[in-house]
Amino acid sequence: MKSVTDRPLSHGLFRLLMPLGLSLAAGSSGAALFGDDEARRAILELRQRVETLQRQMQSQTQSQFQAQADEITQLRTSLLDLQSQIDALKADLARARGQNEQLARDLSELQKRHKDVQIVIDDRLRRFEPLKVTLDGQEFLVEPGEKRDYDQALEAFRKAEYPLARQSLQSFLARYPTSPYRPLALFWLGNADYVAKDYKEALQRFQQMLDAAPAHPRAPEAMLAISNVQVELKDVRAARRTLEALVAQHPQSEAAQTARERLTRLPAPR
Structure with missing residues (x-):
């Protein structure tokens, strides 16, 4: 597993650490003034700060990704619900059209039957009319x-x-x-x-x-x-x-x- 120092630094993190690195480089000539322990502590602190920043950035990125994923999921759910509603409306419209067509056929049949009955009635009346x-x-x-x-x-x-x-x-x-x-x-x-x-x-x-x-x-x-x-x-x-x-x-x-x-x-x- 790679260490934290081996990981590529993001652009923002690089900008944050650059001054610190320059300061360390500028002061390398005075390293004699510091002991090995102090140098190790400084490096450890720097590493800790870097790791903390990385964790914070990863946490923010994951939160953003999760929020976007949740939002996409909600949108997909909404789209599925909308499509279901559209399909239901289409089915209702098809049924309504079918019912209208059936009603039109029934009306035509009733009109024909009424005409036939009227003809029979008129014929019977003519049989009794003077x-x-x-x-x-x-x-x-x-x-x-x-x-x-x-x-x-x-x-x-x-x-x-x-x-x-x-x-x-x-x-x-x-x-x-x-x-x-x-x-x-x-x-x-x-x-x-x-x-x-x-x-x-x-x-x-x-x-x-x-x-x-x-x-x-x-x-x-x-x-x-x-x-x-x-x-x-x-x-x-x-x-x-x-x-x-x-x-x-x-x-x-x-x-x-x-x-x-x-x-x-x-x-x-x-």
Whole structure:
């Protein structure tokens, strides 16, 4: 192990000892004035002072290093804490974005479901809301099911499915006794009865139609149909009376023109 004298002196220590060394060198010529013991004591004292100074400087340096190390450790800890906080904030932000995206998807799904439900509700409401119908120049309101049943019965008549038409029209009249379609349903049922050669039934249906709606646009045709039924029943006089009433009550109708022509062909009353 090197002695204290063998260690390199720091610049500050060197400056401190330089005057002392110069003094010793300057006084070397007078060494004879001092004894060996005194010289050794002086050297020992000098060494002690040097060692003391070195220890003090080392202690200060170590304290400074330790303080700097502690400060660096604290800074590193603070940086780690800050980074942890940043990472936590990033994770919270990512979760918030994910939640926002999920909320946006949920909202879009709810809006779509609401639209679908609204469509279903509107469709169901339309099934029960009255419909405006215009037939033979007349306008009226009917229930959706009422219109459907009438249209189906009339479609059967148009297809010459007369048994089905009779059954459907009879069911319609029983189901909707106060329907605005009633005069028309009686009119077409009378025609279906006529085709089936059920003349008495046909005569009754046409007369019910006239009783229910004497001013109906189809009334002239119903009177003309009654005259046809009466001819089939061999009641020519009744047929003539019906045709004459038709001409008198509806002179401008096409049915009245037909009635005039038929009156010329009917046998004269006796």
